[in-house]
Amino acid sequence: MDPTKFAMNWTYQESLNDTEEMFMTYSKKKGMVPLRSDRFGERVMFAGNLDKNDLSITLSDVQLEDEGVYNCYVRNPPDRIQGHGFIQLNVVTELPPPRDSTIAVAIGASVxxxxxxxxxxxxxxxCLRRHRKQELISEEKMEEEGKLEAEGVAEEGTKQP
Structure with missing residues (x-):
């Protein structure tokens, strides 16, 4: 990185607003410089390391009004493409209630x-239907065998006179 050609800006953009407010920049003489901002005051600090290409910032005492998009624009010649990174910050005022998984387990087990x-x-x-069907079939077979035996006995009886 050539510090004489390097350029970097951090900006803030409200979620429903297109206007960006610059709150940190890189100066060739002073390095990373936080700009005076009514929104952030002294709460923004450079936390990165330029030698390691780390341009991180730290926002302390986060407030509900800090919610929005944080953009980092970087120009580092001879790179032809300007770098752009962004972070969408959502501020939550209270923790969501813990989920009770025992109810879900009980419902799942019941179902x-x-x-x-x-x-x-x-x-x-x-199985019961199949068993009954087999009983009916075997009864019908026994009845048919019984009829055949009875007919055979009757035929033998008529032959003897």
């Missing part, structure tokens, strides 16, 4: 148990 019982009952009904 799973009900489905298992339903499938088990369907299998039992299917």
């Amino acid at each position: 799973g148990g009900a489905l298992a019982l339903l499938i088990l009952s369907m299998v039992v009904v299917k």
Whole structure:
């Protein structure tokens, strides 16, 4: 990096606004310079390391009004493309309530148990129907065999006179 040609700006943009407010820049003589800002005051500091190409900043005492887009624009000749990075900061005023997973587990187990019982009952009904059908078939076979034997006995009885 050539410090005489290097340029860098950090800007802030409200979420619903297109206007960007510059709050930090790089000066060839002074290095990283935080600009006076009513919004941030003394809460913004350069936290990076130029020798390692780290242009990080630290915003302390984050407030609800700090929510928005933070842009970092970099020009580092002989690079032809200007670098642009951004961070969308969402400020949350309170932690979301913890989720109670025991309710979800209980509901899941209940639904799973009900489905298992339903499938088990369907299998039992299917087995009972198959068993009854086999009994009917074997009864019909026995009746037919009985009729045939009875006819055979009747035929033998008519032949003897």
